[in-house]
Amino acid sequence: MTAATPNSTDSLMQKCPFSHGAQPAAAAPNGCPVSAQAAAFDPFGDGYQQDPPEYVRWSREQEPVFYSPQLGYWVVTRYDDIKAVFRDNLTFSPAIALEKITPTGPEANAVLASYGYAMNRTLVNEDEPAHMPRRRALMEPFTPEQLKHHEPLVRKLAREYVDRFIDDGKADLVDQMLWEVPLTVALHFLGVPEEDMDLLRQYSIAHTVNTWGRPKAEEQVAVAHAVGNFWQLAGRILDKMRADPSAPGWMQYGIRKQKELPEVVTDSYLHSMMMAGIVAAHETTANASANAIKLLLQHPDVWREICEDPALIPNAVEECLRHNGSVAAWRRVATRDTEVGGIPIAAGSKLLIVTSSANHDEAHFADADLFDIRRENAADQLTFGYGSHQCMGKNLARMEMQIFLEELTRRLPHMRLSQQAFTYLPNTSFRGPEHLWVEWDPAQNPERTQPELLAQQTPVRIGEPSGQAISRPVIVQSVTTAADGIVRLRLASPDGKPMPRWSPGSHIDVDCGDTGLSRQYSLCGDPAETGVLEIAVLREAESRGGSAWIHDHVKPGDRLKIRGPRNHFRMDEGCRKAIFIAGGIGITPVSAMARRALALGIDYEIHYSGRTRAGMAMIDELRALHGERLHLHIKEEGGRNDLDALLARTDRSAQIYACGPARMVEALEQACTGWPDDALRVEHFATTLGTLDPSKEQPFEVELKDSGLTVTVPADQTLLTTLRCAGIDIQSDCEEGLCGSCEVRVLAGSVDHRDVVLTRGEREANTKMMTCCSRALPGTRLVLEL
Known part of the structure; x- marks a missing residue:
């Protein structure tokens, strides 16, 4: 579709790529017809609040960019379109991210003014060139290395709060744990004294309603008083902090940075960040944790799996964030005439980008509506945003969610959802159940007979989950001799469900019992046979123990753990x-x-x-x-x-x-x-090309175009490790240049390719690289699409 002229509506209706019916309900600002479904779109209604991805399914499938007359926004629902909007933060400004989506009346505005309310730009809604210098200046406390210091507190709090209700047999996890613990962690992270917690919760809810909700006229004044009090409290807390800026906490870190960079970290900025930080650092984590537990308990088989195998928790967290995250949508405003998904958007147009819908886009997530805690690309979810405005606190949230699930699955594996109706605070962007009632039989609490459970803990993975941890149990259906020295195994799901879909060239990783070994074996059966996976294993003369273990120990009925299938040896199905x-x-x-x-x-x-x-x-x-x-x-x-x-x-x-x-x-x-x-x-199964010898390497610089960061990769570190330390999510599995999972797009610079995944032509094109092993050629600076 092309841009409209004042009298081109009829022509536009003919060119518009989407069907709107014979009688469109209205016309968008660009002249595009508005369908009946677009006209009826109401993000404050129960349909959107209960299940945003399902509410806009029609849009993903039929009309992925549409104009909402009720909201006055263009609504974007597909993964690729939303990621493109996040990527271009110059064309699509975040300036309206904290703007009131429902304008308030003069009386409420007067109340806010009486409190001296002067909320300024923050990292969430700030444009360049101011944004990135501030983000870089304030980023260090969010790095994985610094976040490790908060793990003991999160564990201590999770234990103490579960202690309070574990013998009760029933609890509202939101009221009794999932709101207060993230708020306490947030205050600890920020360096805020743990005072007036109930008041801060009330203020935080008011801030959400004031910014993203639709308060009725009679509610607006009360909300304004709460927000005004919140603003003044944030200022008082900040004044106390200035008296001792050496104390731990992100806000104190900002105060110290202000002395270094007074033009970057200003007084008004710190005040605004104090208030926004209290909300951002806890409310989304509280909601995400409640959503995750609700979703897991709605799938009892999955809950049982993570109870039995805590190593699945990190990826379960990622899949929960994808399937039912706490951030339903973000907002942007177009700074120039542009297009989104082929639809012309005029400068000044407002966009509601429904990230929860993107997370259910079949074009990016196969079987997107399926809740699959072993989904390999679950970390591609856009709940944390993407690019230069991606949530800085994402890894703190992941840590908290992992620890909550670890504590609850270990101590209350028999927990189940109580019968209840779930309600949500009506707003466009942030969602989580207001209450989450669960129940269990205290007599079955495992710690009553196994007190040693209380000493157990699973190491937290700070950052995106590792593919190495995403295992699934299988039953050996049969073991047959395929040739001299070769056995063929048929593997099936223990519960009789279909096995994961796979394509020719795929392999799986098999854990070899108590040997500690994991070996890769190509699949050799029929991809159309959904009930089993087949591998053939040669007893290697030079075996390190994997093939010998399979030949000597595996028999029908055995239970194994596998990972995958994965495919880095794909066939071009269009070849002649x-x-x-x-x-x-x-x-x-x-x-x-x-x-x-x-x-x-x-x-x-x-x-x-x-x-x-x-x-x-x-x-x-x-x-x-x-x-x-x-x-x-x-x-x-x-x-x-x-x-x-x-x-x-x-x-x-x-x-x-x-x-x-x-x-x-x-x-x-x-x-x-x-x-x-x-x-x-x-197909390769071994390589030494990526082996790192620091004495022979050189450091190199990498610009991350989408994130606005520049990092230096030391001689003794891989690019993958450096990116993780900078808080950039990168999927990885083998970390040897074999699997292709850590591939990134190269925009400029010459790569020293050390993988065995890319073809000769792909290497010469120099448009992608594997971050786990490849480096820049000497004297080269790389620019990556990250």
Whole structure:
């Protein structure tokens, strides 16, 4: 759709990419027709309050950018559009983020003025160039290293509050724990004395209603008095802090920074941040914790899983933030004429970006409505925002949520939701149940018979969760001999539910019992068979213990833990011709790819090499499926795969997929010299390219374009570690350059690629890199899209 002219409504209706019905309800400021659903959009109604993503599902599916006449805002609901808005904070200013969404009347405004209320810009709603200097100046207390100091207090408080009600058999977790503990932690973090907590809670709620709610005319004056008192209290607390700026706390840190940078950290700024900080540092965490516990208890099987395996808690927190986070939406204002999702937006237009809807976007999160605590990209959630205005306190919130869940799952695993109706404070942006009643049988409290439980604790992960912790239990359905020295395992879910979807080239990680080892094995079954995952395992002569353990110990009925599936060896399903080359056990991923090529009608052939026929797995199965497309090269029978001859007779538009011994892969890479850059795709399971030797490395500088930060990567540290220390969320798994999960986009600079994931063409394009192992070339400064 193109921008509208004053008399172009009819033309615009024809060009508009969305269907609005025969009789649109109204017209947007750009002339775009407003559909009946857009006209009815009411973020203060019960539908939005109870379930924002479901309330705007129609928008995600049909009309992802629409104008709301009731609100006077453009509403954005899809993941990519919202992330693009966050990324461009110059075009989409946060200036209205704390603006009253419902204008108040003259009487309420006079009340606020009587208190000297003068809320200024804060980190939440400040534009450049003022924002980033202040953010950088005040960031250090939010780094993972500094946040560790708060863990003991959070644990102590969580224990004490559970102690108060554990023998009661019933509790309102919001009133009795989840509001007060985050508020106490927030005050401790800020350096605020723990006084008038109930009053601060009342003021905080008033601030939320005043900013993001729709108070009735008769309520506005009372709200204004509460907000005015909050403002004055924040000023008094700040004055006390100035008397002892050496005390611990973020606000005292800001006071000390003011002496260093008086033009950056000003008096008015500190006063505004004091008030905003008390709200931001606790209310969203309190709501997020209540939402998470409610969601987990609504899925008893999942609650039981995290009770049995606390290592799942960090990713469960992330999935709770995605599925039912405490921040439903943010606001932005366009500073120039622009487009969002192809829709023209005029300068001055206000936007409500519904992050909770983005978190349910099927285009980014497969089976988005499914609550899956093992979801590998759960940390992509936008509940904390993105880019230069991303929530600075996100890792403190994650820490608190992890500890709350750890304490409750250990001490009250038999807890369940009470029958109740959930209510929410009506507003556009922040949501959590006003009450959360739970119940249990105190006689079943495990600590009554196992007092040692009270001494247990799970290490908190500060930052995004590690893929290594996201395991799932499986039952070994069968173990069969696939060839000499090779066993084939069929793995199924213990509860009979479908296994995770996977694509050819995927692998899983298998935990090898009490050996402490974890090994990767490619999936070799049929992706269409949803009930099982299949792997084939060769007993390696040089085994470090993993394959030997599987051969010697695993039997039908055993329970194993796996991670994945993951895929960094994907097949291009749009290719016209595929050559599959396998050596030995490398047939496992290749067999699944060939099966998929057959299903898609792709022209293909398989070349499978081995020392002996008896040692080659799946020959009969492959022959039955692929017939003459299968070519065997068996050494003891005089067979050899002549790679040069094979490639000489193959059209260079073909794609080549190979997995096998290092010597075979190296010979194939040599033979492919002169072929198109991305013709050869190879599966690797080991590499030493990313091994860090500080004596041979150089530090380098990295600009994070979206976050407005510049960091220096020391010689003895990976880029991944440096980014985490700066509070930047980066997914990672293998941390060896094997899996591709830590990939980031490169905007400028030359990369020293040390992974085995990217193809030759992708390396030469220099548009992405793996942060766990790759570095900048000497003398190069990198610019990343982070």
